[in-house]
Amino acid sequence: MIQSVLVANRGEIARRVFRTCRELGITGVAVHSDADARAAHTREADAAVRLPGDAPADTYLRGDLVVKAALAAGADAVHPGYGFLSENAEFARAVLDAGLTWIGPPPEAIEAMASKTRAKDLMARAGVPLLAAIDPRDATDGDLPLLVKAASGGGGRGMRIVRDLADLPGELAAASTEAASAFGDGEVFVEPYVERGRHVEVQVLADDHGAVRVLGTRDCSLQRRHQKVIEEAPAPGLPDHLRATLHEAAAEAARAIGYRGAGTVEFLVSGERAHFLEMNTRLQVEHPVTELVHGIDLVALQLRVAEGEPLDPEPPAPSGHAVEARLYAEDPARDWQPQTGVMHRLRLPETRHVRLDSGITDGDAISVHYDPLLAKVIAWAPTRAEAVRRLAYVLEHAHLHGPVTNRDLLVRSLRHPDFAAARLDTGFYDRHLADLNTPPDPSAEALSALAAALAEATAHAAGPTLPLRLGGWRNVISAPRTKSYRSEPSGTVHEIAYHHTRDGLRTDDPTTRLLHATPTAITLETDGIARTFDVTTHDRTHVDSPLGAFTFTPLPRFPDPTARTEPGSLLAPMPGTVIRVADVAVGDPVEAGQPLLWLEAMKMEHRITAPTAGTLTALHATPGTQVDVGTLLAVVTPNDEPQ
Incomplete structure (x- = not known):
């Protein structure tokens, strides 16, 4: 039996595997880069081995170092998670050659599916439908x-x-x-390219005794940049004969390569036709929806198969519906730009049948070196409609204090009429992104800014011992106190006016009445309706209420007049590496929106485009240049300005 497992991964999946290991009484061993020295997965493991360096190529992608770490820590098995080396046949062989148990499929099965072109040839010979x-x-x-x-x-x-x-x-x-x-x-x-196809996948599980089990379907059609955002199980609206075809094709694909362990066969569904896309020879990111619907632990089953145990004669019957949303530190309104910084708080309301799989805990930093995935939030209910409603509610009421996230986009996606009606396809965001990225309700934002100002005023007025009502009362009406906040990321500036009176704080808005105030909670009444605003200050001020979540930056009374950027300056939106520069030179004319260079950061490629039509008057980046956030990359002088 397996006694100690090294997880050759990081973040959310490492924590996920460790959770099952603890339940089974198995020691968990982590590996970590220098950037992850204090990461949650490192802290939670029973033992951790350092991989010197920060970049994945120097750490998590070094199979030789990972195998040495397993041997040094006394582990007897390796779980690859997903990503990194999880579908690397040579790494699987190195693990086995070192005398360790590989918690995954045979290297030959990984190799058979490693190239999509070779996999399609193999599937065609096996009779699996494909494009x-x-x-x-x-x-x-x-x-x-x-x-x-x-x-x-x-x-x-x-x-x-x-x-x-x-x-x-x-x-x-x-x-x-x-x-x-x-x-x-x-x-x-x-x-x-199928314009309005659905991305549907089938979870398979196989053992060393010839059994191949099919554990239903998942729909993963809502994608950005060909990466999944919302997934659900079972895939809704599939005719019974098409679902049977998918199950049969997935099982045949697994048998054709002598598969073992957990794997996923992905299909493109167009109308009532299904085409094989690829097989992922590992655990999928979206595996929790299958676990909740079937009442199983796929990681535990992976371990059981790796120990040589047979699977149960029949897979557990499905029950209900599960939906998963991937919470990213990114700004969908700015071309899905990833964000970095400290995640001060990630907290969901206490709700039954909701699961949080996260790679971070409060106070952890979002690193530029890795994917900006913060967490997966999964909801289960007896019906699809209930599961969707539950997930939207939990996301909407979550406290997320840190970098900008895609939370609002997720909530609006779940409540979109097309999603509610299960009209799903991979072009969902191409059609609806502009509508889903609508700015927040101005009145809700203004009330939240007012709550932020009143909470700060309460904290300052009360002090460590003084009561709020002793705030400098005089016999004549004094000028109002003012406080300015900039809403993030919209940039809207709110100037709040209020008075300290003998009865406490009073707002200058005649339609709004302050009912109760503490430094962390403000209750306001508008139009006869009272609402409480929770106010938390870290590096910025976060206000959470039934009207939504807002983040504000307090502005100084006297801004620095030198703090400005020249028009036309292109600044690096995040730390990263310049990987490509367009075929342009200083002095060339450029059009607004024309790509000038490409930046790679957080496992994504980002285009840096000309902000206006004009002339390229400076270019400070070359391929391979490492840049920090705010680094000046280029300058485009607008056509109507002197050069």
């Missing part, structure tokens, strides 16, 4: 649109949609470059 690849040299206008995909890896890296044949050569080259950087393999291929 035929297109030779880019033979592509015609009738084949459009096309999808360029990396043969190795996933997560949307090395993937491009082509709608004009003239763009195909450039997109092939760009996808190949990105794939080589991300996966060490620049091979790409081309297939038809």
